[in-house]
Amino acid sequence: MRVALFVSCLVDLMRPSVGFATIRLLEAAGCEVEVPASQTCCGQPAYSSGDQLAAVALARKTIAEFEAFAYLVVPSGSCADQIRNAYPMLFADDPPWRSRAERLAGRCYELSDxxxxxxxxxxxxxxxxxxxxxxxxxxxxxxxxxxxQARALLARVPGLTLKEMPAAEECCGFGGAFSLKFGDISAAIAEKKCVNLRLADADAVVGGDLGCLLNIEGKLRRMGDRRTRVLHIAEVLAGVYESAVAGPVANSADSADNADRDPG
Structure with missing residues (x-):
């Protein structure tokens, strides 16, 4: 099966290991994976900020780059949601492009799904x-x-025990530009999330969106927690991460602090 990987901006810039882990998972499952070098942003930041022209331009670019593949796989719920749900709406008044957007949307999947x-x-x-x-x-x-889907996959990882945190389905406070525009609110939401995940008393917090994970890690470190690891589900499923706790926590904390500076 020939599939394309949409890397996502944050994975490309902040944690490329997520992209390599995704490729390992897909290849282990028998897929032929291609990563178009010309890909950039899905347009979600522009769309959320009300920049319709930029969002449409990026959607056209993404559709053209990926519509020839059997499937488009994304290690990000945020980007996958943009492609699957927002793209067809962007072209509501443009039937030819709406048809192309709908076809790609039907073949676009978040990684765990x-x-x-x-x-x-x-x-x-x-x-x-x-x-x-x-x-x-x-x-x-x-x-x-x-x-x-994510929990079913984690159950297949040898040696792993899943401990559910209270209110696992509540927002972490990131929300892209929300964390910059409403820093105090974002910080309060992030703190509540971190308190809940620490109540689970787990060795690591895992998620499928790197934006959430960077936000959570930044807040955890500010709260004095330098033990809890923060990992993307692709890294855990593929086994692509450092084995020692102290190493990745120390290294990732600097990046996470920068990413979380405004929410505090």
């Missing part, structure tokens, strides 16, 4: 010696209906 709903994987290459708690991102949960 693709692994479960399309590939029906019964094993993953990764291992994890410890416990994790899972954060449901707003876009994946509410825009795409993804909840059970």
């Amino acid at each position: 693709f692994l479960v709903s399309v590939l029906n994987v019964d094993a993953v290459p990764g291992e994890f010696a410890g416990s994790v708690t899972y954060h449901d991102s707003c876009s994946a949960l509410r825009g795409l209906g993804i909840r059970a």
Whole structure:
């Protein structure tokens, strides 16, 4: 099966290991993976900020780059939600482009949903010696209906124990530009999320959206927690992460602090 990987801006700039982990997962499941080098942004930041012209231009570009593939896989609920749900609306008054957008939307899947709903994987290459708690991102949960898929995959990881946190489905406070425009509110939401995930007493918090994870990690470190690891589900399923706790926590904290500076 020939599939394309949409990397996402945050994965490309902040944690490329998520992209490589996604490729490993897809190839282990028998897919031929291609990563078009010309891809850029899905247009979600422009769309959310009301810049219709930029959002449409980026949607046209993305559609043209990916419409030839059997499937488009995205390790981000936010980007997948944009392509699946927003693209057809962007071209409501442009029938030819709306048709192209709808065809791509029907073949676009968030990573965990693709692994479960399309590939029906019964094993993953990764291992994890410890416990994790899972954060449901707003876009994946509410825009795409993804909840059970991620947990089903985590249950297939040898050595991993899932510990549910209270209010796992509540927002982390990131929301893209929301965390910049409403820093105080975002910080309060993030603090509540971090309190809840620490109540789970897990070794790591796992999620499917890197924006959420960077926001959570930044807040955790500000609250003095330098133990809890913050990992993308692709990294856990593929086993692509550092084995020592101290290393990745120390290294990722600097990036997360910068990403979370405004929300505080």
